[in-house]
Amino acid sequence: MISNENEFKRRTSLSSSLRRLQKRHGTTSTGGLELIEHDYSQQETDVECRPSPDGNARDNANHYLESDQAKTEDKSFVIERTFGxxxxxxxxxxxxxxxxxxxxxxxxxxxxxxxxxxxxxxxxxxxxxxxxxxxxxxxxxxxxxxxxxxxxxxxxxxxxxxxxxxxxxxxxxxxxxxxxxxxxxGGVQFLKLVCRRCDDIDRSSPLVIIVAALIICLLIMMHCRSSxxxxxxxxxxxxxxxxxxxxxxxxxxxxxxxxxxxxxxxxxxxxxxxxxxxxxxxxxxxxxxxxxxxxxxxxxxxxxxxxxxxxxxxxxxxxxxxxxxxxxxxxxxxxxxxxxxxxxxxxxxxxxxxxxxxxxxxxxxxxxxxxxxxxxxxxxxxxxxxxxxxxxxxxxxxxxxxxxxxxxxxxxxxxxxxxxxxxxxxxxxxxxxxxxxxxxxxxxxxxxxxxxxxxxxxxxxxxxxxxxxxxxxxxxxxxxxxxxxxxxxxxxxxxxxxxxxxxxxxxxxxxxxxxxxxxxxxxxxxxxxxxxxxxxxxxxxxxxxxxx
CATH class of the missing domain: 1.20.1740.10 (Amino acid/polyamine transporter I)
Known part of the structure; x- marks a missing residue:
């Protein structure tokens, strides 16, 4: 799955063309507007040809594709139930x-x-x-x-x-x-907690606004990273x-x-x-x-x-x-x-x-x-x-x-x-x-x-x-x-x-x-x-x- 993810990131970079992305993921048409859908089961898997145990060389690509699809079919691309x-x-x-x-x-x-x-x-x-x-x-x-x-x-x-x-x-x-x-x-309380000279600081102070912006940005980044x-x-x-x-x-x-x-x-x-x-x-x-x-x-x-x-x-x-x-x-x-x-x-x-x-x-x-x-x-x-x-x-x-x-x-x-x-x-x-x-x-x-x-x-x-x-x-x-x-x-x-x-x-x-x-x-x-x-x-x- 790590290689598949890296491949997806490479192919969906800003420099890649829309045709190449659509060929990989497929498209659906909604009112004349094409939207990209992600389908893990359709990802290609890069495998090499290896000799079989009996000594006969054969292409194992189908074998690896089938096993990868079997693993991903059971796991849908949805929000996971993680809250106990x-x-x-x-x-x-x-x-x-x-x-x-x-x-x-x-x-x-x-x-x-x-x-x-x-x-x-x-x-x-x-x-x-x-x-x-x-x-x-x-x-x-x-x-x-x-x-x-x-x-x-x-x-x-x-x-x-x-x-x-x-x-x-x-x-x-x-x-x-x-x-x-x-x-x-939160910015006011943080400054009052760590700074001795901020007991009378005003909520409209630029320093308060900067600290508040940092708090909001960090929390939003955390939510984007992991629920x-x-x-x-x-x-x-x-x-x-x-x-x-x-x-x-x-x-x-x-x-x-x-x-x-x-x-x-x-x-x-x-x-x-x-x-x-x-x-x-x-x-x-x-x-x-x-x-x-x-x-x-x-x-x-x-x-x-x-x-x-x-x-x-x-x-x-x-x-x-x-x-x-x-x-x-x-x-x-x-x-x-x-x-x-x-x-x-x-x-x-x-x-x-x-x-x-x-x-x-x-x-x-x-x-x-x-x-x-x-x-x-x-x-x-x-x-x-x-x-x-x-x-x-x-x-x-x-x-x-x-x-x-x-x-x-x-x-x-x-x-x-x-x-x-x-x-x-x-x-x-x-x-x-x-x-x-x-x-x-x-x-x-x-x-x-x-x-x-x-x-x-x-x-x-x-x-x-x-x-x-x-x-x-x-x-x-x-x-x-x-x-x-x-x-x-x-x-x-x-x-x-x-x-x-x-x-x-x-x-x-x-x-x-x-x-x-x-x-x-x-x-x-x-x-x-x-x-x-x-x-x-x-x-x-x-x-x-x-x-x-």
Whole structure:
């Protein structure tokens, strides 16, 4: 296989002619546009003529070709299932136990009025997230295709427009605004951790932008190199993160065991600090902290035994996240006074100053780890949505191709890089406020498709099935959160509509309308050039096809 790979790389170099490449790989015609397909079984094998054991010279080329084809016929050119239960658990815990556990505590305590109502809010929000996670788990086992929200909306609804809107929002907000904002935060935390003179550094500083660009580029390169490598990197980040949180929890429980509970008693219950405080706002904030439990549905085709791992790992991870958030809140209430909990300074900084003393700079490490973890997971899930969109002809066909050497969707990954780098120089923090309402509304639509699939395909095999009441409960819950967000900030609705609006004409112009043959020929030339440049080819999806 090494010689075959070297031969393929030699023949697909930029200096090789298109005729020679087509002769080797074959072509398929799609609407007048020729796209190159990769077929391992059709590769030539260079062998020499050797004498047979009986002394008679004969050509062994056919023998070696037949044996090589027999080995490659069993291995299709698709994304490999490399994610085990450990990788899946680290992905979910990495996104569930993140910034919400560090920065949303003050807002929850301020809108609740103490530890007891705050714990009730965390449990209630966690229970709703558990219901939604169960609904997504049924969809993932019923429709074992990668792509998450895009796949479920595309196959369930009569129009592809809602699914295309997911791709558009993933392109603008997921791969653009979110990754660039997290990259800047990671740059700030890294500089504060390693540099003594960077305590007051601004996020718009050129040095921060350079470090953020390096972080984003390195993570994207890692994903292009190996999906399994990125999964193991996520395992290590999650372990470090959980270790940091376990240290904070241990500090709080040591104070309780040793009788230092004065702060805990004061934080149990107190009047709401302001007239604008509302438990509903705390409920919405805690719900936003639990987002990301649907991440595994975007990588279903890469999960080993998805019919078992996705439901079990999702349930286990959500329950662990609820328990960790409650334990962290108890530790915060034990270590800090009510005035410190409600102050504007981040809680993690206050704990570092009180506990670590001169080593307080180490508190920037868990924040940096959370940043790297979130960027890593966003690249993973958004790229799989782009890959699925390309496979369903809702995005450029190049996005649906895999690297022939590493079996990674490198075009779908690399498309995020220029957008994130461009938005690094812009201040888009205000736009991120629309992510919550849009995600809740999308989740309501996706869970509604669960009812559509049950009615449309009642006989389909469902390894995991939830009660009928779960979809209705979660849909009402998402509608409530969306309405609450729009009521508290009507400007959010305008931002959502302004960002989504370009998706309608783009979908009509680029996908629905009949395009001139000259345009298709130009796109074909660009696609072939990028295929040879990136060494990518269309995968064999025969093992992933599902009749819907």
């Amino acid at each position: 239960s450990m990788h899946c658990t680290s992905i979910l815990l990495g996104v569930l136990v993140s910034f919400g556990s560090l920065f949303s505590v003050r807002e929850i305590f301020m809108n609740c009025g103490g530890l007891i109502p705050a714990l009730f809010v965390w449990i209630s929000a966690g229970a709703m997230m558990f219901v939604g996670a169960q609904c997504y788990a049924e969809l993932a086992t019923c429709i074992p295709k990668s792509g998450g929200d895009f796949v479920y909306l595309y196959h369930a609804l009569p129009t592809p427009m809602p699914a295309f809107m997911q791709v558009w929002m993933g392109l603008v907000m997921g791969s653009g605004a979110t990754i660039s904002a997290l990259g800047k935060m 399994l490598l990125s999964a193991w990197f996520q395992v290590s980040l999650t372990c470090i993160k959980l270790g940091s949180f376990a240290f904070i929890i241990a500090l709080g429980f040591v104070h309780i065991v040793t009788g230092r509970t004065s702060n805990l008693k004061e934080n149990m219950w107190y009047p709401l600090p302001t007239n604008q405080a509302s438990p509903m706002v705390a409920f919405a904030v805690s719900s936003m902290s639990f987002t990301g439990w649907q991440s595994l549905t975007f990588v279903t085709e890469e999960v080993k035994k998805p019919e078992k791992n996705i439901p079990y790992v999702t349930s286990f991870s959500v329950l662990i996240a609820i328990g960790l958030c409650m334990a962290l809140n108890i530790s915060y209430a034990t270590l800090l006074t009510p005035q410190e909990l409600l102050s504007s300074q981040p809680i993690i900084m206050l704990i570092g100053d009180k506990v670590l003393g001169s080593w307080s700079k180490l508190v920037h490490l868990p924040i940096l780890i959370c940043t790297l973890s979130d960027i890593n997971i966003i690249i993973l899930i958004v790229s799989r949505m782009f890959f699925s969109a390309g496979r369903e002809r809702q995005s450029p066909s190049l996005w649906a191709m895999l690297n022939v050497r590493y079996n990674t969707p490198s075009p779908a990954i690399l498309v995020m890089l220029p957008i994130a780098l461009i938005l690094l120089v812009l201040d888009i923090s205000s736009v991120l406020s629309i992510l919550g309402p849009f995600q809740w509304l999308t989740s309501a639509m996706v869970v509604a498709t669960l009812l559509i699939y049950r009615i449309r395909y009642p006989d389909r095999d469902r390894p995991f099935k939830v009660p009928w009441a779960f979809p209705f409960i979660y849909i009402l819950y998402c509608i409530f959160l969306t309405s609450l967000a729009i009521y508290n900030n009507p400007r959010v609705l305008g931002l959502v509509l302004a960002i989504i609006a370009p998706a309608f004409p783009l979908q009509i112009i680029l996908i629905r309308l009949r395009r001139p043959r000259t345009f298709l020929r130009a796109v074909g030339n660009v696609t072939r050039f990028l295929q040879k440049l990136l060494l990518v080819a269309k995968p064999d999806d025969s093992g992933q096809d599902i009749n819907l």
